[in-house]
Amino acid sequence: MSYISVLSYTRIVTSVVFLVWYILMVSAAYFGFVEILLKFNRRPNLSNDRDENDKYEGVTIIRPIKGIDPELSSCLESSFCQNYPSDKLEILFCVDDPNDASIPLIKKLIAKYPNIDAKILISSNFDPTTNSSDDHYGPNPKVNNLAKGFVASRYDILWVMDSNVWASSNILKNSVISLNDNLNNGRKQSDTAKRTVKLVHHVPLALSVNPTGDSKDEQEYVLTPTHSDDDSETSSSSSITKSTRKRFLKNFGAKLDEMFLLTSHSKFYVSLNNLAIAPCVNGKSNIYRKSDLDRSVALMPHYQEKSEFFHDEKVVNDAKYYSSLGPGHSIKFFSRYIGEDNMIGIALWENALGKTGLTGDVVIQPLSGSDNGINDYITRRVRWLRVRKYMVLLATLVEPTTESIICGLYGNYAISTLFMNRWFTWWLFALHLSIWVVTDYVQYHVLINNIVSPRNLDYLPNWLINIPPVNRSVWNWLYMWALRELLALPIWVIAMFGHEIDWRGKPFKIKKDLTAEEL
Known part of the structure; x- marks a missing residue:
């Protein structure tokens, strides 16, 4: 008797549904990834035959x-x-x-x-x-x-x-x-x-400009313990001080926006545009x-x-x-x-x-990297998720399933159940995340190359001449990528349980007919 026959009917059905959805989400993600590799590796210069x-x-x-x-x-x-x-x-x-x-x-x-x-x-x-x-x-x-x-x-x-x-x-x-x-x-x-x-339209990206903590010296200052000459403070020297921690977190908002737009958002933005199911x-x-x-x-x-x-x-x-x-x-x-x-x-x-x-x-939005905290990033993401909740409810409800961790979890459950007679397979989940992070890393730098390659460019501002992402280490990039991925689900939950948004300093409520009401 096949082990499939002893599995519960509910488990089999959910596994099949999750597997189909996993294949669809991964296909959409890599469809966008391949298009970015092919068409966004440098700035285009289109021409036509008109006089x-x-x-x-x-x-x-x-x-x-x-x-x-x-x-x-x-x-x-x-x-x-x-x-x-x-x-x-x-x-x-x-x-x-x-x-x-x-x-x-x-x-x-x-x-x-x-x-x-x-x-x-x-x-x-x-x-x-x-x-x-x-x-x-x-x-x-x-x-x-x-x-x-x-x-x-x-x-x-x-x-x-x-x-x-x-x-x-x-x-x-x-x-x-x-x-x-x-x-x-x-x-x-x-x-x-x-x-x-x-x-x-054009793929929207963001860059953290004049950021702190990108240079080697600043990374060491932020990430290493603060030592004191006073022996009485030795016990506390192994922990990051409150002021240093505040500085460490203060500039993460712009970097998180940058990471989101250069990886997850641009991948699906390009993919959905090419599929042309809806605008x-x-x-x-x-x-x-x-x-x-x-x-x-x-x-x-x-x-x-x-x-x-x-x-x-x-x-x-x-x-x-x-x-x-x-x-x-x-x-x-x-x-x-x-x-x-x-x-x-x-x-x-x-x-x-x-x-x-x-x-x-x-197109590139420069964001202040020195006074843009995690809370600023969360507020921006929550605002637009709440707007989208009423415009494209179904797409917003399934959005967590497009993120690497949730996508990997339900995909792992489906494959483990149907082909391995188990609930979860650690090495399979690790393989999924490894492929996802490598493709995001490649895509990130393909888009950065699009930004910094001045083909037929007459005007390049100072903040684009030597942008910080070019010099960031793999570990610095990976840290920010992981933080962005871990924040995705909590941000979505916050957005789903609320109706008010802040727009240019004014509070609004989105109504069910998609119109907005200023509060």
């Missing part, structure tokens, strides 16, 4: 700004340094507060590049006591700020880019070619397919046509019955209203959502038969 006049279509870059983010000047300057004809470029800096600290910095950049059409757009009738203006269409402050840029834009192609990210010089050219030629990572998509590329969009850097978005919002009433997200009567009435105001006003419709990037992707997917496309480029 010079048709190749470069006019583009409006819109950057919403509030306050001073780390390395703000160089992030904004990257918009001026695109390998793109200056007479086909418009840059709009959207600011709410006329006294915003970023305005003098932006004025200096505009003066530095007089050949590029750039201007600052300030919201009307801003009230500093309430931190609001007449440009208020919903609870999303980013969309409220962006709206004036959409309406004022000269060109149909819009590049909406957060103020705190930096882009290399070929990204705009690559993106316009991808948008017009229906490309994803340089590959031509089928012209007979139902959907074509309507939104081009998967991060709003750090997106390029699409204003006319496509306007048409998508205008068509919502016609597809009301079929839409999973835009069927509520008030939603449909607002879509009608904003569509009636003219070109560019449709962006105001999305001010009701905190995750406007994902909802724009869904609108283009449902009503413009659009899909998303990557270019093989990344």
Whole structure:
């Protein structure tokens, strides 16, 4: 009698289900990994056969700004340094507060590049006591700020880019070619397919800049005991002091974000985009046509019955209203959502038969490595998990199963049960984790190579010339990788048992219809 026959029915069924799910998750992970190896090993430089006049279509870059983010000047300057004809470029800096600290910095950049059409757009009738203006269409402050840029834009192609990210010089050219030629990572998509590329986006990464604890001396100071000349303190010298421990943990937030975005997130982000089952969009850097978005919002009433997200009567009435105001006003419709990037992707997917496309480029958010703690990282991850919980509930519920430890545990249970007649196999789990960590290490450095390889690059800020990840030891990397993996499940649990999020210093509650309510 086979040992399978003596196993409980429940155990067999759960083992088969877990095995199937394990295979799916591992396949999705390594599908993204292989694509990153092939298409992100260096910065791309796409080209097409169009003549010079048709190749470069006019583009409006819109950057919403509030306050001073780390390395703000160089992030904004990257918009001026695109390998793109200056007479086909418009840059709009959207600011709410006329006294915003970023305005003098932006004025200096505009003066530095007089050949590029750039201007600052300030919201009307801003009230500093309430931190609001007449440009208020919903609870999303980013969309409220962006709206004036959409309406004022000269060109149909819009590049909406957060103020705190930096882009290399070929990204705009690559993106316009991808948008017009229906490309994803340089590959031509089928012209007979139902959907074509309507939104081009870029893999978002983060770097811990000006971090402490990366140099050898600082590592020794942080990780070794603090000795005293006083014999009375010898007994306590073997432990890390409270102040040293505080310093040790203080700078981990940026490194954890960096690790998350360069490993787990980018792997599945690239994979899901290529699978094209549904739109998967991060709003750090997106390029699409204003006319496509306007048409998508205008068509919502016609597809009301079929839409999973835009069927509520008030939603449909607002879509009608904003569509009636003219070109560019449709962006105001999305001010009701905190995750406007994902909802724009869904609108283009449902009503413009659009899909998303990557270019093989990344955009980089510099994060302060000296005052960015673990709690800051946890707060950021919890915030976006809570937003996603209402937008893509099923995907958020199964997210822990995409992480190395949980994925390894249920995969190990399935394989051990079905093929080894045991509950758990340590060597199999060790093999799973070893393969996962090696592929993450390789992927991490492939993306770092994409960042530091200045192919056709005219502008490289100081913080990118010698970035810390290049010089980190394997053990330093492994320590941060393990900490990130161990925190994944606790962060998910915290996010699931809560509804409030903090956005730019304001508390919001996400409602079941995906809209946000400011508290």
